[in-house]
Amino acid sequence: MATQVNPNIKKKHFIGVPSPLGYVPGLGRGATGFTTRSDIGPARDATDVVDDRHAPPGKRTFAAAHAAQKAKNQEEEEEEEDLNDSNYDEFAGYGGSLFASGPYEKDDEEADAIYEAIDKRMDEKRKERREQREREEIMKYRQERPKIQQQFVDLKRKLSDVSDDMWNSIPEVGDARNKRQRNPRHEKLTPVPDTFLAKAAMSTGHVNALDPRQQHMGGFTTPYPGGMTPGVSTPWGAATEVDWRKIGEARNTLMDIKLNQVSDSVSGQTVVDPKGYLTDLQSMIPQYGGDISDVKKARLLLKSVRDTNPNHPPAWIASARLEEVTGKVQAARNIIMKGTEVCQKSEDVWLEAIRLQPTDIGRAVVTQAVRQISGSVRLWIKAAEIEEEMRAKKRIFRKALEHIPNSVRLWKAAVELEEPEDARIMLSRAVECCxxxxxxxLALAKLETYENARKVLNKARENIPTDRQIWITAAKLEEAQKNNDNVNRIVDRALQSLRSNMVEINREQWIEDAEECEKAGSIITCQSIIRAVIGVGVEEEDRKHTWMEDAESSTTHGAIECARAIYAHALTVFPSKKSIWQRAAYFEKNHGTREQLEALLQRAVAHCPKAEVLWLMGAKSKWLAGDVPAARKILSLAFQANPNSEEIWLAAVKLESENNEDERARRLLAKARASAPTARVFMKSVKLEWVLKETEKAKxxxxxxxxxxxxxxxxWMMRGQILEQEGRTDAAREAYNQGLKKCPHSISLWLLLSQLEEKLCNITKARAILEKSRLKNPQCAELWLESVRLEWRASNRQIAQSLMARALQECPTAGRLWAEAIFMEARPQRKTKSVDxxxxxxxxxxxxxxxxxLFWSERKVNKSREWFNRAVKIDPDQGDAWAYFYKFETQHGTEEQQQEVKKRCNQAEPHHGELWCELSKDIKNWRTKTDELLPMVANNIKNMF
Structure with missing residues (x-):
């Protein structure tokens, strides 16, 4: 009957698949594989390895055993590679190379040199980071695994604080070994207290009967001393009395005798100092805090290096320094002296030996060193340094120069020790040798007279025709003799000579030399160098820009004369450039005298008569000097050159009004309105009549x-303010409204109208005006700030905070809003707000x-002064910063610091600032000067924080 296969059973995945290579069925259960002729084929080559993997150990063929033994021997040879120096090749390494049989050509040598240079360069780049990482790892390892010696160093140092009494009270350690064997628990004895013995000694009489109350316990009424038998009477009165105080004194006396015997030697000198013992402990600080095992390894490694290559000087030096670091100075000296015997021609080894030896022995060592290496400059200089007497130093240097006459370093060191006359003689010989x-x-030229110095410099130029310092020194020499014409000639000849000798003229280097000449006081030489080299290597279209940068750079370096020479040269090349004249004028205003400024401005207006600012600077300089007629004359000349210039008209009016010439100012303004009418001319006319209290004429x-x-x-603003001053608020409101219809983008008009409504207690109306103004002028920080302050003054703090948040969203870079937001926060949050x-x-x-x-409010005076300086430096036109700075100095600074702030403010002449303009634009203070206005604004500051 045929077997039916169930179609639902899945077939195994390995059925019908060929077995993998080397698979032996049943190998895991102890089966043994075998190989048939079908596996190995009909025949084998003589070179094939016999496949007898599965044969029993005793039945393997001779060839297989021989091959296995040969492979084993080869592995052992590879593991035990000969690392001797004789087996080392510089290029192939140990044991040769695959390509060692080939020729080593020039290309191979160049390639190896390139690879070696690259490896060295990469190693240098990573050296610093690698050393830093290693130091950090070592420090971390020592912190995590400190040695016992390091853990108890601080405790040893604290022994210096132990007093003599505490030291004497330390108990004897005794012998703690075999404590249990010597004192078993069952033999432990408890000492009898002194009170018990004293009571027993005081007792007299006989005890010969039991206490009836304790008969059942078998005890005596009177306690008996240990060792007595109950029932035996004892005559206590016959006992000897013991004086325990005397026993204690005797014990102390005996201990003192023993201590004296131990502390004193036979000769009577103290061996142990009880008082200085603790002090000596404090000085016993270990010199080396590293691991002893590392020292031993390093010592062993360096010894191996010395034995392998004894002629290697760094190995001897490293060994000596290792011993020196570990505190074994004598061992270090012995090692380095042995190194001098082996490496007699090594300069570094001798220098290290001299350094390690004491001074008296060092002299002998250095004598031996210079005998071995008589041509070493460093050894001769070291020999001179060891000597203390000046005569000995000079003698050594002269002896050294006999051996090494061409050493510049030795000549310089020898000349420095001589007097000027002897130094001149030595330098004469030095320039012959070097x-x-x-x-x-140059040193010889400085010591010679003028005529001899010229000869010396001429000889120097003949020997060294490519050095510029010789020419510059010659120019300085001529300037010192007042031969200013020769200075320019020498500088010109210097450039020609250097060019002929193929020397590149580097203008940056020459400008630096000019700055050095200015610092040395050679102004003519400095100016000649600037004129000669300022145009070298500069394109024609870049000259102006480059020269202005050079002038600013020299000014920054403090070389004022160099900068002045650069400006002078630039003005000769560009005489009609208004910007250069203006820069030069501001330079003279800041760094020059009034006479230099006025002379420059006279030349400037002659070349640029249409430059109004130059005329005005000249007139202002004369006015500040108190020469009002000269200022008027300059302005009259300016009128002729610029007949319809608004700036010149207004400057003339200001000059007359500041000098109380009101009628002349009125006439000038009338002429200006007739000949050159402008809005500013009308505004100045109105202001003049207003301050003179002629309000009707002003209107x-x-x-x-x-x-x-x-x-x-x-x-419009002046009309509203005049009406507001007269008390006509409705007319003032109407004036502001009319002005806003004509000028809807005037921020000041919106602010004045809002403030007027606030004064009249119309807060809602003022708020509405500001909201309307913000719609007309979006992203306006001033309007947002006024809205916030309006709510703050009306005690609507939450509304003010929300408005400030909206304002900072719309104007995120408005400094005014951020400054106000800082002080709207509570004190703990102000610092965080300031960071934002x-x-x-x-x-x-x-x-x-x-x-x-903010720092001022926290009483951090130094930081506050630093930030005040930053504020006035970044915007010197901000009058509020100067006022706060001055008030700060009045509270925390000295009189000199207050005057310095006032002086800097007067030079800056600020015109802006909320608090500043509040007083400076007040009609009552229209003639108040800056130095007078500054204390007024500072005193007007009430709520500082």
């Missing part, structure tokens, strides 16, 4: 000006001022 040393030639001039310039917001402000507005004067005030 004719290529510029320093020796008439406003009406006349508004007919022509109705879009000029300052005229600095991230957004790092270079804003308002934020810097707010940070300075």
């Amino acid at each position: 004719p290529q040393s510029v320093e020796l030639w 008439d001039l406003i009406d006349e000006g508004l007919k022509h310039y109705s879009d000029f917001p300052k005229l 402000a600095l991230k957004r507005c790092e270079h804003d004067a308002h934020v810097l001022l707010a940070v300075a005030r």
Whole structure:
């Protein structure tokens, strides 16, 4: 009957698949594989390895056993590779190379040199990081696994604080070994207290009966001493009395005798100092804190290096220094002296030996060293350093120069020890031995007279025609003799000679030399060098820009004369450039005298008569000097050159009004309105009449000006302020509203109208005006700030905070808003807010001022002064910063610091700032100068924080 196969049973995946290579069925159960002829084929090559993997060990063929033994021997040879130096090849390494049989050509040598240079370069690049990482790992390892010696160093040092009494009270250690065997637990004895013995001694009488109350316990009424038998009477009165105090004194006396015997030697000198013992412990600080095992390894390694290559000087030096670091100085000296015997021609080994030896022995060592290496400059200099007497030093240097006459270093060291006359003689010989040393030639020229110095410098130029310092020194020499014409000639000849000798003229180096000449006081030489080299290598279209950068760089370096010479040369090349004249004028204003500034401005207006700012600077200089007629003369000349210039008209008016010439100022303004009418001319006319309390004339001039310039917001502002001053608030409101219709983008008009409504207690109306202004002028920080302050003054703190958040979203880089937001926060949050402000507005004067005030509130005086300086430096036109700075110095600074702030403020002449303009634009202070206005604004500051 046929067997039916169930179709649902899945066939195994390995059925019908060929077995893998080397598979032996049943091998895991102890079966042994075998090989048939069908597996190995009909025949074998002689070189084929016999496949007897499955044969029993004793039945393997001889060839297989031989091959296995040969492979085993080869592995052992590879493991036991000969690492002797005789088996080492510089290029192939140990045991040869695959390509050792081939020829080693020039290309191979160059390739190896390139690879070696690359490896060396890469190793140098990673050296610092690798050493830093190793140091960190060593420090971490020592912190995690400190030695016992390091753990108890601090405790040893604390022994210096132990007093004599504490030291004497330390108990004897005794012999703790076999404690249990010597004192078993069952034999432990408890000492009898002294009170018990004293009571027993005081007892008299006989005990011969038991206490009836204790008979059942078998005890005596009176306690008996240990060792007595109950029932035996004892005569206590016959006992001897013991004086325990005397016994203690005797014990102390005996201990003192023993200590004296131990502490004193036979000769009577103290061997152990009880008082200084603890002090000596403090000095016993280990010199080396490393691991002793590392020292032993290093010592063994260095010894191996010395034995392998005894002529290697660094090995001897490293060995000596290892011993020196570990505190074995004598061993270090012995090693290095042995090194001098082996490496007699090594300069470094001798220097190390001299360093390690004491001074008296060092002299003998250095004598031996210079005998071995008489041509070593370092050894001769070391020999001179060891000597203390000046005569001995000179003698050594002269002896050295006999052996090494061409050493510049020895000549310089020898000359420094001589007097000027002897130094001149030595330098004369030095330049003969070392004719290529510029320093020796120049030193000799300084010591010679003028005529001899010229000859010396001429000889130096003949020997060294490619050095510029010789020419510069010659120019300085001529300037010292007042031969200024020769200076320019020498500098020109220097450039020609150097070019003819194929020397590149580097203008940066020559400018640096000019700056050095200025520091040395050779001004003519400095200017001659600048004129000669300032145009070298500069393209024609880049000359102006490059020269201005050079002038600023020299000014930064403090070389004022170099910068002045650069400006002078630039003005000769570009005489009609207004910007260069203006830069030069500002330079003279900051770094020159008034006479130099006025002379420059006279030349400037002659070349640029249409430059109004130059005329105004000249007139202002004369005015500040108190020469008002000269200022008027300059302005009159300026009128002729610029007849319709608004700036010149207004400058003339300011000159007259500041000098109380009101009528002359009125006439000038009338002429200006007739010949050159502008909105600013009308504004100045209105202001003059206003400050002179001629309000009716002022209003008439406003009406006349508004007919022509109705879009000029300052005229509307002045009308509203005059009406507000007269108490006509409705008319002032109307004036502001009319002005806003004509000038809807005037921020000041919106602010004035809002403040007017706030004064009249119309908070809602003021709020509405500010909201309307923000719609007309989006992203305006001033309007947002006023809205926040309005709510803050109205005690709506939450509304003010929300408005400030919206303002910072709309104007994220507005420094005014951030400065206000800092002080709206509570004190703990102000510092965090200031950090956010600095991230957004790092270079804003308002934020810097707010940070300075914040440090001031925390009484951090030095930091506050630093931030005040940063604020006034980044924006010197900000008057509020100067006022806060001055008030800060009045509280925390000296009189000199206060005057310094006032002086710097007067030079800056600030015109902006909320608090500053509040007083400076007040009609009452219209003639107040800057130095007078600064204390007024500072005193007006009430709520600083």
